[in-house]
Amino acid sequence: MAGRRALKAVLIDLSGTLHIEDMAVPGAQDALNSLSFGAVRLRQASVAVKFVTNTTKESKRNLLERLQRLNFDVKEKEIFTSLSAARSLLEQKQHRPLLLVEDSALEDFTGIDTSAPNAVVVGLAPDHFNYQTLNKAFRMILDGAPLIAIHKARYYKRKDGLALGPGPFVTGLEYATDCKATVVGKPEKTFFTQALTDLGCSPNEAVMIGDDARDDVGGAQNAGMLGILVKTGKYREGDENKINPPPHVTCDSFPEAVEHILKNLL
Numbered sequence: 001m002a003g004r005r006a007l008k009a010v011l012i013d014l015s016g017t018l019h020i021e022d023m024a025v026p027g028a029q030d031a032l033n034s035l036s037f038g039a040v041r042l043r044q045a046s047v048a049v050k051f052v053t054n055t056t057k058e059s060k061r062n063l064l065e066r067l068q069r070l071n072f073d074v075k076e077k078e079i080f081t082s083l084s085a086a087r088s089l090l091e092q093k094q095h096r097p098l099l100l101v102e103d104s105a106l107e108d109f110t111g112i113d114t115s116a117p118n119a120v121v122v123g124l125a126p127d128h129f130n131y132q133t134l135n136k137a138f139r140m141i142l143d144g145a146p147l148i149a150i151h152k153a154r155y156y157k158r159k160d161g162l163a164l165g166p167g168p169f170v171t172g173l174e175y176a177t178d179c180k181a182t183v184v185g186k187p188e189k190t191f192f193t194q195a196l197t198d199l200g201c202s203p204n205e206a207v208m209i210g211d212d213a214r215d216d217v218g219g220a221q222n223a224g225m226l227g228i229l230v231k232t233g234k235y236r237e238g239d240e241n242k243i244n245p246p247p248h249v250t251c252d253s254f255p256e257a258v259e260h261i262l263k264n265l266l
Contacts, residue, residue: 008201013210014053016233024070031255048199054082054151054185056123058104080195082150082185083108095119123150141177151185157234187219218243228257
């Protein structure tokens with residue numbers, strides 16, 4: 001394992017790490033809320049906490065309400081989503097997007113001009129991943145529209161089991177159009193550096209906790225952070241061996257990951 005660092009920030013994944021849909025990971029609230037573990041004690045140690053997520057099936061407001069219903073002590077300003085990163089790119093490039101996202105996520109794009117779209121944005125949108133919509137996106141890309149992937153996760157965890165993420169659909173469009181998507185969410189280095197921007201620290205002063213070996217841990221470590229993999233959510237046996245370098249440490253759950261940080265990194 002890597003030695004001690006001057007740790008200033010902890011980035012925490014949400015889906016699969018703190019909760020799975022409307023079920024909290026056992027012990028996760030206490031790990032954030034109690035004086036013995038988590039964000040309260042971490043903040044007392046002058047360590048910033050931010051929640052970073054690739055979730056695209058709901059807006060930040062809906063996500064915050066879900067977390068608060070599950071009794072997580074989370075503030076809106078502490079959440080950084082791949083939807084936020086996508087919106088920033090659209091504003092920067094002045095694109096008018098065809099938004100392939102769930103209706104519950106559209107409010108995070110309020111004010112973005114979507115008339116006569118000239119860019120294709122793909123998130124997790126099961127209700128819109130039909131032939132007609134994907135064929136429209138295909139034709140737009142052939143005509144020169146850029147393809148923007150909010151993220152390319154292969155799959156994620158639901159209460160009823162693993163489910164396809166947006167990655168297979170993005171990859172299908174890339175294959176059919178012979179183009180490469182611009183990815184804005186995890187595991188892109190820019191996503192992690194954007195998340196750290198307002199925390200006043202560099203990647204080598206931060207650690208990431210997540211259930212996705214490639215997108216959470218591998219992405220964070222490629223950006224210069226430490227990565228802690230948890231065996232909840234989408235984790236499958238052997239995932240820690242799918243990335244190089246391997247995770248800083250692999251823990252059974254979020255509470256164990258927090259305990260490791262408190263005992264070994266502060």
